[in-house]
Ligand SMILES: O=C(O)CCC(=O)C(=O)O
């Protein structure tokens with residue numbers, strides 16, 4: 001973990017320039033009939049492990065609605081301690097499905113659920129999705145961690161879909177220390193990656209990731225975690 005800490009500091013440092021991906025940019029239109037009419041702009045950042053970015057994947061009106069819903073209900077997200085009292089995470093957040101949602105808000109979340117399914121090609125049950133709105137202000141950060149928690153019975157987070165709701169003036173990038181990847185937040189951009197090795201259904205160690213401290217402005221995101229359980233009927237048999 002110490003090595004990851006050093007990489008975190010280096011990647012988040014002002015001198016780090018992300019490498020051009022040299023992979024592909026294309027229109028994703030294969031995972032649902034709807035995408036044939038409205039393809040998503042996809043940029044591949046890493047094939048193995050799978051990390052991609054979608055551009056302009058959430059509308060301004062949807063962002064405004066989500067903000068209205070969550071902004072006044074934020075509370076400080078749990079801060080775990082690491083080593084010498086160093087906080088792993090400093091941000092505020094709210095679990096969206098713990099809120100009282102009206103019909104219009106449920107429809108918006110259903111629309112987002114469908115888009116997450118289209119982007120990931122994975123199955124998502126409306127009732128089992130975990131969706132958290134988070135806000136980081138000056139100094140807000142999240143040290144490198146895995147979203148996969150080692151929970152038995154197929155309950156784990158197979159993949160993550162992170163929506164960036166605003167541009168951040170300085171800092172706040174999401175980084176993957178083992179992949180030397182840095183993704184800058186941008187309003188409407190969505191970052192998606194796999195937390196599990198889809199061959200062994202175990203932790204994909206290189207999915208370790210974190211959020212650099214916000215230096216200027218604030219950062220608003222929505223994390224959407226996809227459960228292994230929901231893939232039961234599409235996952236290949238393990239011999
Ligand atoms: O805010 C970010 O860039 C990363 C968030 C994250 O890793 C998480 O919510 O699990």
Ligand SMILES: [Fe+2]
Pocket residue numbers: 145146147209
């Ligand atoms: Fe995470």
